[in-house]
Amino acid sequence: MQPIAAPLLQWFDANKRLLPFRQEPSAYHIWVSEIMLQQTRVAAAIPYYERFIAALPDPAALAACEPDALRKLWQGLGYYNRVNNMQKAARIVCEQYGGDLPADYDALRSLPGIGDYTAGAVASIAFGIPVPAVDGNVLRVFARLYNDDADVMAPATKKAFTVRVLDQMPKATPGPYNEALMELGALVCIPGTPHCEECPLADLCRGYAAGRADQLPVKPAPKAKGKVPVTVALIESEQGLLLQRRPARGLLAGLWQPAAWEKALTRDELTAALAGIGVQAALDEPLPPAKHVFTHKIWELGGWKGTAPACALPDGYVWAAPEDLAEVYPVPNAFGAYVKAK
DNA sequence: CACGCGTGGGG
DNA sequence: TCCCCAAGCGT
Secondary structure (H helix, E strand, O other), X not given: XXXXXXXXXXXXXXXXXXXXXXXXXXXXXXXXXXXXXXXXXXXXXXXXXXXXXXXXXXXXXXXXXXXXXXXXXXXXOOOOHHHHHHHHHHHHHHHHOXXXXXXXXXXXXXXXXXXXXXHHHHHHHHHOOOOOOOOHHHHHHHHHHOOOOOEOOOHHXXXXXXXXXXXXXXXXXXXXXHHHHHXXXXXXXXXXXXXXXHOOOHHHOHHHHOXXXXXXXXXXXXXXXXXXXXXXEEEEEOOEEEEEEOOOOOOOXXXXXXXXXXXXXXXXXXXXXXXXXXOOOEEEEEOOOEEEEOOOEEEEEEEEEEEOOOOOOOOOEEEEOXXXXXXXXXXXXXXXXXXXXX
């Protein structure tokens, strides 16, 4: 394979987007943006990034943030464990590195939530350290460039591609090189039907030469998602909406939701379940059926809307007034059919 | 290595 | 409408 760096970097200079985290690319800014961008589109992450940096401008502020306030900043972005890990990492940064991210790949890689990709991105983009940052974009670009049919989801393939990425890297400008590969993947070498006619690497691309760039990269067939019934009780008292906190681990960990059970309950069973937490509810109106598709399962939501007298609640339950629902309690968008918490 | 873990936009 | 996903990480 001929060197790709020169045409790639020239294209990047002329075509890179002016993204907020490229304005003042401190290590903290790059870190926050890279965590947000994991499995997330740039357009979706930008407003979250702006708000997050304004509220928590440095690792010390992140380390000290109250958990519910932190999750509220992340509400709607998904993969909530990312922000929990980021706070753990911020505390380590404050305790062990004086409040600044370490300019060292292995030290970055050891922090919670920072894997091979993010360590490489922060090290190369923020610190100019010549290490690769291989994400889904880079895997797609290289699968096409080398006309390689290997399953890009397999860890072994990622390792082999990482060697090629490092071989091609101009050691003086690792950050722009890594960013340029990702930007090319995001703008030109896109999934499905790539824009090969405007690609700066088309002359070198073996997949293009073979006329099969649109068939790459190869990924395994997706697995079927299981369907899970969820019965929701949307209960209002004069003190607000009944919310419960989800378990600290697993799906939507630690977030708040209207009282709900991951099984199909009849109206009478739901009334009894609510009585079990001290809530004497009148269930007046069925909720419209709704569906929420996660990466690995599908919630089939239903239930009842009703009212109840305000009462004392067990730990992990609250009556949430409208302003607290909007500003205090992070509620996942999985319940968006019934609750608007933004 | 395989799986759990969110969400909203585009074809 | 449905299906594809998008700058991955932890276990």
